[in-house]
Amino acid sequence: MISGRNKKHSAAGVRREGASASGISLRQRYNGWLAHHRQSASDSLERIFNAPVSSVLTWLVIGIALALPAALEVGLSNARQISDGWNSPAQLSLFMKDSVTAVQTETLREELLARPDIAEVIHISRDEALREFTALSGFADVLDSLEQNPLPNLLLVTPVSGANQSMTLHAELAADPRVAEAVMDMAWLQRLNNLMELGQRLVLALGGILVAGVVLILGNTIRLAIESRREEIVIVKLVGGSNAFVRRPFLYTGLWYGVGGGFFAALLVATALWFLGAPVADLAQSYQSTFRLGGLGIMGSLNLVILGGLLGLTGAWLAVSRHLGSIAPR
Amino acid sequence: MITFDRVSKRYAEGHEALREVSVELGRDELVFLTGHSGAGKSTLLRLIMLIERPTRGQIIIDGENLAKVKARGIPRHRRNIGVVFQNHQLLFDRTVFDNVALPLVIAGYEHREIGRRVRAALDKVGLLARERALPITLSGGEQQRVGIARAVVAKPRILLADEPTGNLDPALSAEIMQLFEAFNQVGVTVVIASHDLALISRLRHRILTLREGRLVSSGG
Ligand SMILES: Nc1ncnc2c1ncn2[C@@H]1O[C@H](COP(=O)(O)OP(=O)(O)O)[C@@H](O)[C@H]1O
Ligand SMILES: [Mg+2]
Secondary structure, three states: OOOOOOOOOOOOOOOOOOOOOOOOOHHHHHHHHHHHHHHHHHHHHHHHHHOHHHHHHHHHHHHHHHHHHHHHHHHHHHHHHHHHHHHOOOOEEEEEOOOOOHHHHHHHHHHHHHOOOEEEEEEEOHHHHHHHHHHHHOOHHHHHHOOOOOOOOEEEEEEOOOHHHHHHHHHHHHOOOOEEEEEEOOHHHHHHHHHHHHHHHHHHHHHHHHHHHHHHHHHHHHHHHHHHOHHHHHHHHHOOOOHHHHHHHHHHHHHHHHHHHHHHHHHHHHHHHHHHHHHHHHHHHHOOOOOOOOOOHHHHHHHHHHHHHHHHHHHHHHHHHHHOOOOOOO | OEEEEEEEEEOOOOOEEEEEEEEEEOOOOEEEEEOOOOOOHHHHHHHHOOOOOOOEEEEEEOOEEHHHOOHHHHHHHHHOEEEEOOOOOOOOOOOHHHHHHHHHHHHOOOHHHHHHHHHHHHHHOOOHHHOOOOHHHOOHHHHHHHHHHHHHOOOOOEEEEEOOOOOOOHHHHHHHHHHHHHHHHOOOEEEEEOOOHHHHHHOOOEEEEEEOOEEEEOOO
């Protein structure tokens, strides 16, 4: 709070409220204010480093609390990346009416291919389908005994767009008079999307709880710091220190704890991803996929550190506004 | 400079610490405030510093009614008053220099100016050579002089001292009183609370006597 430790008698301060005493110029006062900020910042950091064990513990607690939702979010965005890869070819199967011949089906295929929202159409004629089915099912005898082919002509349609528009396409194609039934196997996709939505909400809820936890932890840490410097605060108030002046070093303490916590969180997430990276790559390879786990990236890590800093400031602010007022000279 | 107009102070516990105190202290005056323990000396000083507010009556300092000073204005008010305490109220993890510099740091002085003024104040109390020392390594009298240097470093117009010689032997006490007289001579209004009648009656200054919260004598 007061500038200068033993080694350096630096000095500065603020006069936020009130007129100047003994004619300090505005410029001087600004310099003094700046110097006190610098001093508070380095003083708080020094205090944190002077108690390394408890400081690292605080950083770790905050780091873990921030790393949990961050890691979940990273996992979710990886899952989203995978599901996006599955999403686009949501195939439609068009079963033709019995009366529709293979030639007519072929005509429809060409019509459909001309549409801009359809990427690919494969025609599987009923004969072809029966042949394939016979070969695969092993029911050759049974099928041979049938008088006529029970299978319809089939078109396999691959839309260009994502799942949303394939719904409308589905409705349109089902309405075609030549089509007996249009089947879109979307249920699993929908289910996956629902799961992702659920995961997203889980991240938000968990994130909210843990963020509140971080603010409380930091608030408590700052409360203890205030408590341990009670006498000093009283003296500073006695000789005319403003609330802003008294508050400043504690806000910096909160900031450093938060920033350190954010840094630890980024470190934890990176470590976890590194730990999982190799097995995930092996797994992906076994599915002939080149998928690689994505991480937080520099921006994500930086955001985590900034978030930590903001939470630290918030916690310190809460503690300071709750506890500093009650410390007054007697 | 300081005017008390029928000031009463009743603490929350119901004890009436000051009753209808009216007194006027002139600019450049050095005044002793005396009375038995519990007479209300500290309370009177606390009212001037706005550590407490009067229950009734008005206090006017340099033309300003203290009732008009809101909580936000208290730090600024205190920066214009130097205080010396019986128990020094020093920061024991800071050097003598840093302790004395505190009011200047709060007021926003620049580094170089602070160095100049702190040394001037330490010189006046005879502790220039000890600026790097920690207060714990100083004697009681030296600690008290550090407290005085801190009280005067920002050149306040009012200097308050609550039992400044309470823990000191007579020789040291006399030295401390000489210091206060020196500051008074350069135009500072000085109010010293002390129950050491033997000491203060030897010095020829006005003496205010409190008894159970009443001002029973305000002559010199
Ligand atoms: N904060 C307080 N709360 C309640 N009573 C107090 C408080 N401070 C002082 N008193 C009472 O007010 C009276 C005057 O106290 P004080 O001004 O400290 O006297 P002195 O400084 O002359 O010894 C005493 O009876 C004391 O017990
Ligand atoms: Mg007293």
